Amino acid sequence: SQQGEEDPQALSIQEGENATMNCSYKTSINNLQWYRQNSGRGLVHLILIRSNEREKHSGRLRVTLDTSKKSSSLLITASRAADTASYFCATDEGNNRLAFGKGNQVVVIP
């Protein structure tokens, strides 16, 4: 099944900087979701954005969705060491499944 593809796959930044990740997909979607996974833990839901929405915010997180380009971005502002994790985008293609990308490893250096 088609999956979201995150870019870049690995990102290393200094604490306080902003981190931006992109996700591209190939078919039409109902919604797109972003998740975070800390080492040895399960995925934690961050934001869900529906196909008729263009932007959503949650705390220091900002997600955009461009359905014409089939892409989404996740921005983490003022990063903290605790933001070190893998970040996944996942797409709902209307077949009861969330198709997850391979993930994007973010390291925030204190």
Next chain:
Amino acid sequence: DAGVIQSPRHEVTEMGQEVTLRCKPISGHNSLFWYRQTMMRGLELLIYFNNNVPIDDSGMPEDRFSAKMPNASFSTLKIQPSEPRDSAVYFCASSRGQGAQQPQHFGDGTRLSIL
């Protein structure tokens, strides 16, 4: 509030043995998902239940894998017989609503090693 609870957290067993993974979803959630995560293949959906009924089991690798949901608060994933290539982290997730329409809440997984 309690999240999704999985047991055991770690399982090491020899090939050919039966393995049973357990999951307690969040109370009030009516959808339950079993996933498998490996470095090579990423996160794969194995099976999806809605209101305790299996809706999509197309991701179950082969007949050695089976899953049940006897009631709204418990599900099992069984592998019999187990093989080394089954080694992975297995996650259970639950959500309100149907399919992929709502956020999914994941347990911390079972790390399975088949020797």
